[in-house]
Amino acid sequence: MVELPRQDLPALTDSAERLLADLDSVMKQEMWSQAPATKTRNTLTILVSWLGADAPLLETDIRALVDGRSLKFSGRRVTQFLETRGLLITDAEFRRDAQQKRLEAQLAAPPATIAQELSVWIKAVRGEGKWEHTGRTYQSIARYWHVLDPILKGWLADGIESLREITRDDVKRAIGTRKGTPARSIHIVMRNVFRALRHEGVIFRDPTRGLVFAGINKTPPSVPSDRLADVLSHAQNDFQRFVMVLVCVHALSGTDIRHLLLTDLDLSRERLTVRRPGKRHIIYLDELTYRCAGLTMSTLRKDRIRDEAFEVDDPLHLMRLFGISAQTAMRYITAAHPERTAKLPR
Template identity: 65%
Template sequence: MLLYYGLAPTYAQPLKKYGRRTVGGRERLHWVEHIRAAAAAPTRDDPAVLPPAVRGQLPLFPVRRMLSVDICRRILQRPLAGYADVVEHTAAFATETGISKPMQRKLHEMLRLALAVRDADDLVDELVLNDIPNYVRSVRAILLRAGMLRTWEEPPEPQGRIQPLPARPPRRPPRPRRRATPRSCEHCGCWFSAASLVVCMPCAAFAGLERTRLEASMGRCERCRRASLPLADGRCRGCRTHVATHGRAAEPQSWTQLWFGPPLHVRVHGRRRDNDRPASARNPVSEYLAVPGQQTLFEMRRDWRAVAKLGQQDLPALTDSAEQLLADLDSAIKEQRWTEVPATKTRRTLRILMSWLGADAPVLESDIQALVETRHKVSGRRVTQFLEARGLLTPDPEFRRDTHQMRLEEELGALPQTIAQELRAWIKVVRDEGTWEHAGRSYRSIFRYFHVLKPIIQGWIADGVKSLREIDRADIETAIASRKGTPARYIHIVLRNVFRALRQERVIFRDPTRGLVFAGIKTIPPSVPSDRLAGILSHAKDDFQRFVMVLVCVHALSGTDIRRLLLTDLDLSRERLVVRRHGKRHIIYLDELTYHCASAWIRERHRRWPATTNPHLLINRWTAVDTAHPVIGTNTFSTVFRPTGLAMPTLRQDRIFDEAFDVEDPLHLMRLFGIAAHTAMRYINAAHPERTAKLPR
């Protein structure tokens, strides 16, 4: 119905309401009561109202809660720990004070509010009572009877002789209390919470300290150029703190770090500034403990330089869970029999992390890497694996990438942009990410190809080549002719692989390696004099080196075969060793020397690492405790054969060559050493050249 100002339509009639009834002599409408009842109907447990607090989480700014009876009615069915005990104490309190039943129900509502807004522990902070709308004194008395109230600690009284106070003037009426609000310090610019202060407490203490001891005065800072600040040695407190935290490299800068609250403890010229503490309180529990479920306000990487020079006695105290975690690490070190140096570095790293972050929440892998980059004599890899095995690590994908992939990206970044893009297209094809389907290679294999390709690319760049489209057949032949033998063969294989991939992806118009044939390499395997082979096992220092020498010099195993041997491949009861090669197996029947060396190594392996889970037959002190179960590195074999003066491939080829002199059957070489047919024929032809000589016509 429309109503016009000053006009009343004669045909307007009142709206008919159904369900009229008379209550107390007054006629009321039933639909009005229905709407009011529906509006007043509470939600028994609304999760959006007073969500549970996270244990140990500190508020960024103190803000009062707006509590009311309506909020209490929306959480009537929420289970609250300790509420049943509070109801019993309310009944006892009602008996002593004589309050009525309706009053008890109202107290129950206020108590429910107090229990709902408390922290994640079992006590209610006394400051919470200021937010309760009604019956604060009664609620406080009931919580005290139940032992569920954390009272506000009064400041301690001064010790020593108390001087008599002078006569005070007549007391003035109390001023209204001002609420603490967040504000910025006028001296250092940090954000803090106060009611009437304009500078933070460390700046106020700095001004009084420097005026009395260093005879400083108010003036303009030499670094930030701000005026009317208390100075010491020509600089304000904010600049001195910033330079002391970030090092001498921050001196030419004119800006300072933004601090939240009072700045951290820093040392300036050997003296502790800002918030000096007595010696008895230097090692409390860290206030930066990681809280489970707490989200980050800013995605920033921690800077551990401030704690890089602290000793063990200067670190914060450990929590109970952190001490238990360090005890677990000590048990793992004792059980797996770590050596002294890795054990000391790992325990020091975990001690620093647990002192500042605690063991209640997972540790970021980026924090561990940042600590390792900042401080010496720490170990990040073993700590990462130890925490990951216990579910206390948040992995970072940046540190989980393949090392060869990161090295490839670094190498490509140093090349011209056009050539780098073309090589990235080649890598995609080799990784089976291109247009055509391929077998797919690992980044380790691709990096080996790039190691052969890099000097050729650098030579082309020096000649003024800006793209691989400029390369023709003559450039390919020149690159191959720069080497001889096997290196030249490798260059031909790599260049053919690169340009075929670029042609498939249509990066280049024509493949310059198409139809280019490289002649086969026919070289005679080297032969080692007998006097150099005599006493070669005497150079072995332990059972590990002796076993490796026997596998190479007797059974002609390659480094790849030895590194991939599993513990289950060695069967001493049947006196045999299984070598797995690309889907096929080669069985070695152990002779007496190999059997004794293998059994001695097995006993040594079990004595040193009885609890290791690495399945490989040959392990060292690093791979034994690594949860990723890697194989031993190739540098290990260089260390084993360096005292002999001979290379490992040379000894292996000499063993096959010596066997080819005794027998003229290539099938015998294939069964004994598990080599291919063309390889066996190459050794037979080298040992017996008369068999391949052409008869005269």
């Protein structure tokens, strides 16, 4: 390994010698090739000769040394080596993400109030706001900005000076400028922006709250009424009748039905939310579905548990499946299998 002439360098301290020995050990263990090993050792030697190794080194000093001298020095490898040992003070400005710089440049275009509001949104999405969560990357935020930018320009052209002025109708009109997936993307971005601003206390009212992108807002065609009536006549209870309607009228799958929650049914708005991977589908209830769903969810739940009790005479199974107490499970088993309960352990 070719080293720099030492006559022009200050004498190395003991800590500097140990740090260089540590570097030599790493390079040998990782089997660095000759060229990068020489450049890295030369760079670190000069740094610790002049600055010592008792305190962390500034990344700006390393960059100042290697700029214009790339053939002899290796600032990147030295930076990595020092950072792993806690001996580097990073240059935050130099390390700023390229997408971050681009977003900051784009924030200079809107009026000051909106720019400040959007800065709060970006900070919240990054996980640096009031609510702790895993933040998104600047690259992800840049994709959101790509969707938001044309809408924002339209609002600015209309004289909007703050996102507090945006109404539910404004959001609907923005979504209405596109169809299909692009429209859904606008809905997702709008919801993300205004939820974040609401959580951060920048706005008092979220115009996207309760706004659902449903795609096609019409009831799918059902099976003929005579055939449907024949199917429903075979239902043994209210729960089965409701499930049959969901399948025959709205074509829900078994997976859809198994994932339904009590809170998914909103009778006041005459709709049912169906949870699917990565999205939610809204069913607008027709008259028949509404009547079947108008039964109390408590009744439907009891019917479901009773059906399971008829199929499996195991109280432990009911307790695990439905989260009910031992006493409640035994009550269902007794009702479903009166002739067997005397044999069951209590």
